[in-house]
Amino acid sequence: xxxxxxxxxxxxxxxxxxxxxxxxxFAISHLIPGDPARLVAGDRASDEVVASIRTQMGxxxxxxxxxxxxxxxTVQGDLGISLRTNRPVADDLFAFFPATIELALVALxxxxxxxxxxxxxxxxxxDRPIDHLVRTVSVTGISTPAFWLxxxxxxTFYGSLGWLPSGGRIDPNLAxxxxxxxxxxIDSLLAGDWRAFASTIQHLILPAFTLGFIHLGVxxxxxxxxxxxxxxxxxxxxxxxxxxxxxxxxxxxxxxxALIPSVTVLGLALGDLLYGAVLTETVFAWPGMGAYVVNSIxxxxxxxxxxxxxxxxxxxxxxxxxxxxxxxxxxPRIRGVN
Amino acid sequence: xxxxxxxxxPPPTTETQVIAPKTTVSGGYDWRFLLYRLRSSPLTxxxxxxxxxxxxxxxxxxxxxTHDPNGLNLKARLAAPSLAHWFxxxxxxxxxxxRVIYGGRQSVGVGFFVVFIxxxxxxxxxxxxxxxxxxxxxxMMRIMDVVLSVPSLVLTMALAAALGASLxxxxxxxxxxxxxxxxxxxxxxxxxxxxxxxxxAARIFGASSWQILYWHVARNALPPLVVQxxxxxxxxxxxxxxxxxxxxxxxxxxxxxxxxxxxGRNYILDQWWYSAFPGFAxxxxxxxxxxxxxxxRDLLDPRQKGR
Numbered sequence: 001x002x003x004x005x006x007x008x009x010x011x012x013x014x015x016x017x018x019x020x021x022x023x024x025x026f027a028i029s030h031l032i033p034g035d036p037a038r039l040v041a042g043d044r045a046s047d048e049v050v051a052s053i054r055t056q057m058g059x060x061x062x063x064x065x066x067x068x069x070x071x072x073x074t075v076q077g078d079l080g081i082s083l084r085t086n087r088p089v090a091d092d093l094f095a096f097f098p099a100t101i102e103l104a105l106v107a108l109x110x111x112x113x114x115x116x117x118x119x120x121x122x123x124x125x126x127d128r129p130i131d132h133l134v135r136t137v138s139v140t141g142i143s144t145p146a147f148w149l150x151x152x153x154x155x156t157f158y159g160s161l162g163w164l165p166s167g168g169r170i171d172p173n174l175a176x177x178x179x180x181x182x183x184x185x186i187d188s189l190l191a192g193d194w195r196a197f198a199s200t201i202q203h204l205i206l207p208a209f210t211l212g213f214i215h216l217g218v219x220x221x222x223x224x225x226x227x228x229x230x231x232x233x234x235x236x237x238x239x240x241x242x243x244x245x246x247x248x249x250x251x252x253x254x255x256x257x258a259l260i261p262s263v264t265v266l267g268l269a270l271g272d273l274l275y276g277a278v279l280t281e282t283v284f285a286w287p288g289m290g291a292y293v294v295n296s297i298x299x300x301x302x303x304x305x306x307x308x309x310x311x312x313x314x315x316x317x318x319x320x321x322x323x324x325x326x327x328x329x330x331x332p333r334i335r336g337v338n
Numbered sequence: 339x340x341x342x343x344x345x346x347x348p349p350p351t352t353e354t355q356v357i358a359p360k361t362t363v364s365g366g367y368d369w370r371f372l373l374y375r376l377r378s379s380p381l382t383x384x385x386x387x388x389x390x391x392x393x394x395x396x397x398x399x400x401x402x403x404t405h406d407p408n409g410l411n412l413k414a415r416l417a418a419p420s421l422a423h424w425f426x427x428x429x430x431x432x433x434x435x436x437r438v439i440y441g442g443r444q445s446v447g448v449g450f451f452v453v454f455i456x457x458x459x460x461x462x463x464x465x466x467x468x469x470x471x472x473x474x475x476x477x478m479m480r481i482m483d484v485v486l487s488v489p490s491l492v493l494t495m496a497l498a499a500a501l502g503a504s505l506x507x508x509x510x511x512x513x514x515x516x517x518x519x520x521x522x523x524x525x526x527x528x529x530x531x532x533x534x535x536x537x538x539a540a541r542i543f544g545a546s547s548w549q550i551l552y553w554h555v556a557r558n559a560l561p562p563l564v565v566q567x568x569x570x571x572x573x574x575x576x577x578x579x580x581x582x583x584x585x586x587x588x589x590x591x592x593x594x595x596x597x598x599x600x601x602g603r604n605y606i607l608d609q610w611w612y613s614a615f616p617g618f619a620x621x622x623x624x625x626x627x628x629x630x631x632x633x634x635r636d637l638l639d640p641r642q643k644g645r
Contacts, residue, residue, distance in 0.1 A: 020484030028500040143624035148617030159607040294584045297499045309496045313488040
């Protein structure tokens with residue numbers, strides 16, 4: 001199968017996913033006990049008002065027609081109106097999306113910066129104390145409830161020490177940087193606003209560490225496993241025999257090769273981070289999509305919840321597609337033979 | 339696809355060796371051999387010990403708990419940990435130690451329930467897809483692909499929110515979302531097993547698909563599914579507590595770890611113990627199950643040893 005064929009197949013699957021996810025969310029919104037029209041109209045509305053809202057929302061149409069309309073809307077970016085904010089769900093999500101991306105990217109960078117060295121050390125010193133330590137840290141990361149770690153950090157660094165803020169994206173007394181990318185780190189730099197930049201970093205540390213620590217284990221494990229494979233290869237022994245230093249071989253030869261299979265896992269981690277942010281954002285009052293959807297759940301705002309599910313699923317599949325393409329570009333073996 | 343998969347399958351002995359390192363003459367798994375292997379895996383033993391402690395505390399909760407988990411004592415509201423209240427008390431004076439012990443019944447029970455339901459349904463569906471093949475198989479696997487392409491926490495949240503906030507609904511949502519993992523695994527096993535000579539022989543002798551499913555495929559596909567289930571338990575417990583934390587799982591006044599952390603969040607700056615202890619219980623239990631899951635995978639699949 002050639003490179004283009006793979007991409008064509010994946011794009012077809014993407015369409016299938018959009019159809020499937022919209023079918024799932026559509027089915028779920030019809031599972032909701034109670035009458036959505038009644039929910040919109042409120043408890044005290046008369047039956048006539050509810051009936052007219054039902055017609056207005058298209059809820060009196062046959063189910064296949066309703067699904068078709070829903071699908072058409074979804075594809076055109078119309079995710080319905082949020083019952084809580086009374087604004088289009090798509091607009092709400094667009095407003096909150098950059099905060100989530102910023103948090104996820106910083107967290108992923110942290111996870112990679114800490115996870116890759118740990119994974120390498122663990123593989124090089126296999127079955128030695130440092131290996132056991134790294135493996136313990138990995139399992140710990142995977143087993144820690146993000147919301148609990150976040151609370152412990154707030155307790156310590158905000159409550160006891162007072163070093164860092166407990167939540168939000170930026171000091172409320174500072175003006176938000178003009179939106180260019182929506183990422184405060186970049187926007188504040190572009191505006192040359194150093195105080196906003198510093199404040200953003202301060203606000204990012206705790207949530208990014210929380211989210212990054214959870215994924216640190218995944219990264220470290222993957223790197224360790226891939227490094228163990230590489231270190232057994234003939235070229236490693238040959239390079240050593242021809243006089244290269246041990247760490248030169250490990251970092252210069254084995255690590256780049258070990259990173260290739262790890263790209264997939266790192267990509268998946270980014271996808272996981274996007275929605276894993278739900279809990280972290282809630283704890284740190286981080287104004288992203290995750291906190292938005294939790295608030296929506298608590299106020300029974302189903303259009304918002306379903307819109308979130310559609311957007312995140314779509315982003316998740318897109319990230320995976322991008323990762324697979326990157327994987328094929330990096331590794332010629334897959335590009336040609338497969 | 340089937341025949342090529344059938345051909346690429348290693349001979350039966352190799353396959354069973356990969357799945358279970360050693361079998362006894364009677365065909366059962368040699369658990370003594372596993373115990374022997376355990377000695378070389380200290381982290382697995384630690385995991386087992388941790389789970390042992392948790393299960394002991396949960397099972398004997400009525401004898402271990404120092405107070406009634408729902409007994410109010412407004413005079414001792416938000417008391418710090420002391421000899422009378424080891425983990426302190428909550429906003430209505432309930433003893434947190436007792437609530438954490440009893441809360442484990444909810445949190446750990448949910449994990450077992452979810453994995454059991456998802457595992458059973460997924461195994462049956464996967465084996466059926468593998469045996470019947472054809473359109474049924476394609477359709478089933480495409481549906482599973484779509485479900486798998488949705489991030490599991492998001493789908494679980496959406497389902498649980500639609501069904502209404504309760505622990506039972508959260509469990510159902512979690513189970514539904516986990517089914518595809520088991521379908522895939524069981525189907526893969528079924529595809530291998532159905533090409534085995536003894537299954538072909540059974541078919542020639544007129545065994546029906548159901549008989550083959552029950553007598554041959556389901557039984558032999560079990561070991562890897564058990565490994566998957568063990569690996570899954572820690573994650574299921576974590577997700578159940580996460581759902582409770584955002585208000586989709588257990589509701590007040592049920593003692594449940596995630597819900598307790600959520601309420602304790604309101605008192606986080608002055609009463610650290612309220613969130614800290616139930617959260618630690620989640621962490622401790624999930625670590626135990628994850629260590630055990632890793633260990634079991636290593637034990638049953640020597641290729642993965644030490645990964």
